[in-house]
Amino acid sequence: MKTWLLMSALALAANLAHAQSPGQRLAQTACTQCHSFGKGEPHGVGPNLFGLLGKPAASNAGFTYSKRYLDAMKGKTWDRALLDKWLTDTQAVAPGNTMVYFQDDPKKRAALIEYMQSQK
Ligand code: HEC
Numbered sequence: 001m002k003t004w005l006l007m008s009a010l011a012l013a014a015n016l017a018h019a020q021s022p023g024q025r026l027a028q029t030a031c032t033q034c035h036s037f038g039k040g041e042p043h044g045v046g047p048n049l050f051g052l053l054g055k056p057a058a059s060n061a062g063f064t065y066s067k068r069y070l071d072a073m074k075g076k077t078w079d080r081a082l083l084d085k086w087l088t089d090t091q092a093v094a095p096g097n098t099m100v101y102f103q104d105d106p107k108k109r110a111a112l113i114e115y116m117q118s119q120k
Contacts (some may be wrong), residue, residue, distance in 0.1 A: 023115025030101070037119045046099060048068055051120045052078050068096035083113050 020028075027037060034045040041048050047063035056072035058065045065073075072094035076082060085092070087109045090099045103109050 021111070021118075022116055023111035023113070024116075026112050027115055030103075031112075034099075037116070039119075039120075049116060049119065053080070053083070053117050053120065054078065066096075066098045069094050069098070072097065078114055080117075083116065084109050087112060 016055075021119045027035075031037075031046075036042060036044060038048075039049060039050045043052065043060070043063045047060040049067075055078055057076045057078055058070055082093070084106075087101065087103045090097060090101045103112070
């Protein structure tokens, strides 16, 4: 009985430690195979996305962006509106860039943006 209680308490603690927002869950399913989100984490196939909102596009040091991306994003700064467009259709924002992603559910986009805004 005591062992059982201890094990449930441990399981509960583990669940709490891993409690995730809907946006974080989405990011883990759809983004983390290519992107890291934590401070100072290495780039993957795509650049690290820590603290993205408020930064100029294509400004992540040490990541080599595609020419198409650089041309299309020149002078743009990441805000919620731009991120919403990007997640809706990356190829409409920067035609020919190397990230292909379309999310037509505004609630999922909002959840992702919420999560990214929390990573700062
Ligand atoms: C298959 C790999 C892949 C996946 C999956 C992916 N990305 Fe990307 N992402 C990239 C690449 C590569 C680039 C750089 C594009 C270029 O240089 O043409 C990029 C660029 C970006 C940028 C621009 C960053 C900057 O510094 O300007 C954002 C924002 C972004 N991705 C967000 C996301 C989000 C959010 C998801 C999940 C919904 C996601 N990506 C899923 C590969 C991916």
